[in-house]
Amino acid sequence: MHADPDLARAIANDPQLWPDFLAICDCGGRLAGTESERRAFALINGIAEAATGITARSIPVPYGGWSVLRASLTLPGGATAPCQPLVRSVATPARGLVAEVIDLGRGTPEEFEAHHDEIGGRIVMVRHELMFAAGTIHRRRKYLAAVEAGAVGFLIVGPVPGRLVAGSSGRQEGPGIPAAGIAPETAAALRRTARGWPTARLLIESEERPAETHTLLFDLPGRSDNWILLSAHIDGHDGGESAMDNASGVAAMLAAARALAPRVATFRRGLRLALFSVEEWALTGSAQYVASLSASERRSIVLNVNLDSVGGSPALTALTSDFAGLEPFLLEVAEASGIALRTVRPLMQNSDHANFALAGIPALRLVAGFDDPNANLRYVLTPADTRDKVSAAELRQAATLAANIIAAAGMADDAQVAAWRHSTT
Numbered sequence: 001m002h003a004d005p006d007l008a009r010a011i012a013n014d015p016q017l018w019p020d021f022l023a024i025c026d027c028g029g030r031l032a033g034t035e036s037e038r039r040a041f042a043l044i045n046g047i048a049e050a051a052t053g054i055t056a057r058s059i060p061v062p063y064g065g066w067s068v069l070r071a072s073l074t075l076p077g078g079a080t081a082p083c084q085p086l087v088r089s090v091a092t093p094a095r096g097l098v099a100e101v102i103d104l105g106r107g108t109p110e111e112f113e114a115h116h117d118e119i120g121g122r123i124v125m126v127r128h129e130l131m132f133a134a135g136t137i138h139r140r141r142k143y144l145a146a147v148e149a150g151a152v153g154f155l156i157v158g159p160v161p162g163r164l165v166a167g168s169s170g171r172q173e174g175p176g177i178p179a180a181g182i183a184p185e186t187a188a189a190l191r192r193t194a195r196g197w198p199t200a201r202l203l204i205e206s207e208e209r210p211a212e213t214h215t216l217l218f219d220l221p222g223r224s225d226n227w228i229l230l231s232a233h234i235d236g237h238d239g240g241e242s243a244m245d246n247a248s249g250v251a252a253m254l255a256a257a258r259a260l261a262p263r264v265a266t267f268r269r270g271l272r273l274a275l276f277s278v279e280e281w282a283l284t285g286s287a288q289y290v291a292s293l294s295a296s297e298r299r300s301i302v303l304n305v306n307l308d309s310v311g312g313s314p315a316l317t318a319l320t321s322d323f324a325g326l327e328p329f330l331l332e333v334a335e336a337s338g339i340a341l342r343t344v345r346p347l348m349q350n351s352d353h354a355n356f357a358l359a360g361i362p363a364l365r366l367v368a369g370f371d372d373p374n375a376n377l378r379y380v381l382t383p384a385d386t387r388d389k390v391s392a393a394e395l396r397q398a399a400t401l402a403a404n405i406i407a408a409a410g411m412a413d414d415a416q417v418a419a420w421r422h423s424t425t
């Protein structure tokens with residue numbers, strides 16, 4: 001296989017890649033439902049239209065809107081600490097939830113089991129983990145374990161001194177327990193003493209109402225009605241720039257699209273760009289999109305390449321969602337492009353590609369810094385996820401690899417495409 005050197009050259013000489021990234025960061029954290037998200041949609045839509053020469057199809061995405069009016073945590077002794085309610089957390093009673101806080105460390109199933117009889121009626125405290133690592137226990141699993149064991153509240157401790165941590169509770173509608181991210185110093189003030197578990201007061205005042213965002217689609221047709229779908233999510237969290245997660249993926253996608261746009265008409269398959277939102281809300285935008293597709297529309301998408309957090313480390317990994325048959329193809333493209341790539345096979349439901357994979361569509365997530373605890377990706381979901389954690393070279397590399405994967409997938413013969421669906425290599 002040969003990588004088209006013109007693609008790499010176009011991206012290397014793309015004067016817009018870095019300014020696009022900065023402009024997306026300038027929009028702010030892009031929490032769904034905020035002015036910051038709306039500004040980002042308008043900006044990115046304009047850039048994508050210029051890149052492709054076509055007008056977006058905009059699909060409405062109704063979702064359960066939610067916003068925080070007030071949140072705080074009162075520590076033993078009366079001091080107040082900041083906290084960041086997890087997306088879609090239920091509110092506490094108006095005067096707050098007063099309960100003892102039980103520290104379950106990392107929050108492994110073993111820790112939940114060992115303390116099973118002590119959790120009822122208490123607020124569970126666990127640690128946020130590096131998300132991009134094998135064996136990570138997702139926040140959602142810990143939250144559900146806390147609910148299951150009868151906890152009345154949930155605190156998750158961020159990794160960065162002086163900084164809160166954000167994330168989704170995973171709750172859609174209905175009951176739940178108040179849940180918030182806190183800084184490590186706050187956790188230290190909640191440690192167990194000889195007197196027992198400390199008592200805290202968690203206050204979350206929130207508002208829920210139906211809301212609507214959208215998915216933007218740009219179709220660049222090839223020579224058949226089959227598609228390679230390149231996706232990235234626009235939304236993020238309050239408090240920072242959501243720069244790695246996911247201004248990096250959106251900027252890399254736009255650069256790949258600019259480089260590919262003049263070529264796609266000659267490909268056997270077209271390129272569909274999908275810009276999703278409410279990804280940080282339990283992957284809602286992509287879930288609705290995939291659910292809306294007929295069986296034949298699903299079959300027409302031969303591959304989803306999802307760019308999420310592709311800056312923050314020069315090491316790129318493809319999460320191949322149990323589609324082992326994809327791996328030789330990806331490695332071949334990466335080698336031809338002169339880019340080191342690792343593949344990791346288990347399906348990880350940590351971004352929009354999961355919804356495609358669950359629907360039987362070969363899907364991968366390109367992510368930077370996987371399994372590297374020192375990579376800047378450790379700042380994702382904290383206010384320290386800012387532009388200074390990402391380099392232009394990382395964005396160029398991710399855009400180049402994505403563009404080469406799409407070009408090769410666009411030209412691959414049908415037998416090769418069929419092999420991607422296999423669960424063995």
Ligand SMILES: [Zn+2]
Nearest residue numbers: 245246308309
């Ligand atoms: Zn993300």
